[in-house]
Amino acid sequence: MSADKVMMGLDIGSSWVRAVICTVGSDGNIMVDGICERPSEGIRQGVIVNIEQTIKTITSVINEAELQAGANIQSMIIGVGGNHIEGIPSQGVVGINAKDQEINREDIYRSLEVARAFELPLEREILHTLVQEFRVDGRGGIKDPIDMLGHRLESKVLIVTASSSICQNARKCIQRAGFQVQRLIAQQLGDAEAVLSTEEKEMGTILINIGGGTTNMIAYVNGAPVYTGGILMGGSHVTNDIAYLLNKPKVIAESLKCDYGNCHLPSVDPQEMILIPQVGNLPSIKMPKKELSKIIEPRMAEIFSLLQVELERKQVRGSFGGGIVLVGGGALLSGATELASEVFRLPARIGFPEALHGLDRSYINPKYTVTLGSVMSEARRIRDVAGSANTVHRDKKSRSVSKRLKGFFRTIF
Numbered sequence: 001m002s003a004d005k006v007m008m009g010l011d012i013g014s015s016w017v018r019a020v021i022c023t024v025g026s027d028g029n030i031m032v033d034g035i036c037e038r039p040s041e042g043i044r045q046g047v048i049v050n051i052e053q054t055i056k057t058i059t060s061v062i063n064e065a066e067l068q069a070g071a072n073i074q075s076m077i078i079g080v081g082g083n084h085i086e087g088i089p090s091q092g093v094v095g096i097n098a099k100d101q102e103i104n105r106e107d108i109y110r111s112l113e114v115a116r117a118f119e120l121p122l123e124r125e126i127l128h129t130l131v132q133e134f135r136v137d138g139r140g141g142i143k144d145p146i147d148m149l150g151h152r153l154e155s156k157v158l159i160v161t162a163s164s165s166i167c168q169n170a171r172k173c174i175q176r177a178g179f180q181v182q183r184l185i186a187q188q189l190g191d192a193e194a195v196l197s198t199e200e201k202e203m204g205t206i207l208i209n210i211g212g213g214t215t216n217m218i219a220y221v222n223g224a225p226v227y228t229g230g231i232l233m234g235g236s237h238v239t240n241d242i243a244y245l246l247n248k249p250k251v252i253a254e255s256l257k258c259d260y261g262n263c264h265l266p267s268v269d270p271q272e273m274i275l276i277p278q279v280g281n282l283p284s285i286k287m288p289k290k291e292l293s294k295i296i297e298p299r300m301a302e303i304f305s306l307l308q309v310e311l312e313r314k315q316v317r318g319s320f321g322g323g324i325v326l327v328g329g330g331a332l333l334s335g336a337t338e339l340a341s342e343v344f345r346l347p348a349r350i351g352f353p354e355a356l357h358g359l360d361r362s363y364i365n366p367k368y369t370v371t372l373g374s375v376m377s378e379a380r381r382i383r384d385v386a387g388s389a390n391t392v393h394r395d396k397k398s399r400s401v402s403k404r405l406k407g408f409f410r411t412i413f
C-alpha cells in the first residue's frame with residue numbers, strides 16, 4: 001500500500017493568490033490541512049508582470065499554508081490561466097500490429113503520440129492532451145478501445161497549449177521562492193475537476209471562471225472537452241468602470257460592486273436606494289441601486305458576449321444540456337447567472353467546490369475552484385495511474401483492465 005502524499009495547489013490569480021495543502025490517502029481521499037489567500041501583487045490579467053512582487057506574495061501565502069498544515073512543502077501544482085491557454089484539436093491514426101488485431105495500451109499510446117506530433121506554434125508548450133474519443137476502423141464515439149478488434153485506431157484529442165514564456169515566468173518565480181513546480185495545470189481543468197459532474201460533461205456544459213483580470217472557459221460536449229481558453233477581461237474591469245463613472249477610488253467602487261452590485265437590470269427594484277460613501281469625511285450620498293446596475297450590466301454582458309464569440313470562432317457546436325456553470329470571484333456578483341442565462345440562452349448556476357474532509361465551509365466558494373481542483377485533479381491522476389498499474393499487474397487480460405485504463409488515458413498526459 002502506498003503512503004499518504006502531501007501536496008499543494010497554488011492559484012496565482014490577478015486579484016488573489018490562493019494555496020491549499022492536502023494529504024491524499026492511498027484510497028484517493030483528500031484531507032485539507034491548510035488553505036489561505038493573499039491579495040496579489042505583481043500579477044496582471046493572469047500574467048506575472050513583476051517577478052519580485054510575485055515571489056513576495058507567493059512566499060507569504062505558502063508560509064501561511066505551511067503553518068496551518070504543519071508541513072514543509074517542496075513542490076506544488078500551479079494553475080495557469082488567461083487568454084494564452086488555447087485548446088488545439090488534433091488526431092492521430094495508427095495501424096494495429098498485433099496478429100489477433102486486438103488493441104492494446106501501446107497502440108493507444110502510439111495514436112496519442114501521433115496526435116501530439118504536430119508543429120507546435122512558436123513560443124507554445126503543451127500542458128495537456130485530453131482525449132475526446134477513439135475511432136476504430138472508422139467507428140467513432142469510443143471512449144475505451146482496449147481489447148477491441150480493429151485494423152486502424154484513431155484518437156481525437158484536444159491539446160491544451162500555453163505560452164512558454166508565461167509558463168517559464170511562473171516556474172521561475174516558484175523556483176526563486178525556493179520551491180519546485182510539480183506540474184502546471186490549465187486553470188480551466190482545475191475548475192472542471194472541482195465543480196463538474198460526469199453527467200454534466202456528458203450533457204454538455206460551458207464552465208466559466210470570472211476572475212479579476214481574466215475570464216477562463218472550458219466547454220464539454222458528449223463528455224469530452226472541446227474548448228479551453230479565455231479572455232482578458234474580468235471583475236476588475238467592472239470595478240474600474242464604477243470607479244471611473246462615479247469618480248470614486250477603486251476601493252469604494254469594489255465595495256459598492258460587492259455590496260450592492262447587480263448585473264441583471266430586470267432583477268433590480270427601481271425604488272431601492274443605496275448610499276455612496278464620499279472621500280474626506282463628507283456625508284454619503286443617495287443613489288438609486290438601478291443606476292449602479294446600469295454601469296455594471298454592459299461590462300458583464302460584454303464578457304459573456306466575448307466568450308460566445310470565442311466559441312463561435314472556434315466552431316464549438318453541440319448541445320449544452322448541462323447549461324452554464326459560473327465560478328471565480330466574479331460569479332458572486334448578483335444577477336450573474338440570470339445574465340449568463342439570457343446571453344447564452346441556457347440555464348445557468350454557480351459552481352461550488354465539493355466539501356472535502358477538513359475543508360471549512362467558508363471555502364466552499366466559487367473563488368476556490370482552481371486551487372482545490374488542481375489538487376483534486378492530481379489526486380485522481382495518482383489514483384488512476386496506481387489503479388491501472390495494479391490491475392495490469394494482476395491480470396493483463398481482465399475486463400477490469402479496460403475500466404481502469406479509461407481513466408488512466410484520460411489523465412496521464
Ligand SMILES: Nc1ncnc2c1ncn2[C@@H]1O[C@H](COP(=O)(O)OP(=O)(O)OP(=O)(O)O)[C@@H](O)[C@H]1O
Nearest residue numbers: 013014015016211212213214235236329330332333
Ligand atoms: N461578492 C462579490 N460580488 C461581486 N464580485 C466579487 C465578489 N467577490 C469577489 N468578486 C470579484 O471577483 C474578482 C476576483 O475573482 P478571483 O478571486 O476569482 O480572481 P483571480 O483568480 O485573482 O483573478 P484571475 O482569475 O483573473 O487571475 C474581483 O474582480 C472581485 O471584485
Ligand SMILES: [Mg+2]
Nearest residue numbers: 013211212328
Ligand atoms: Mg482566477
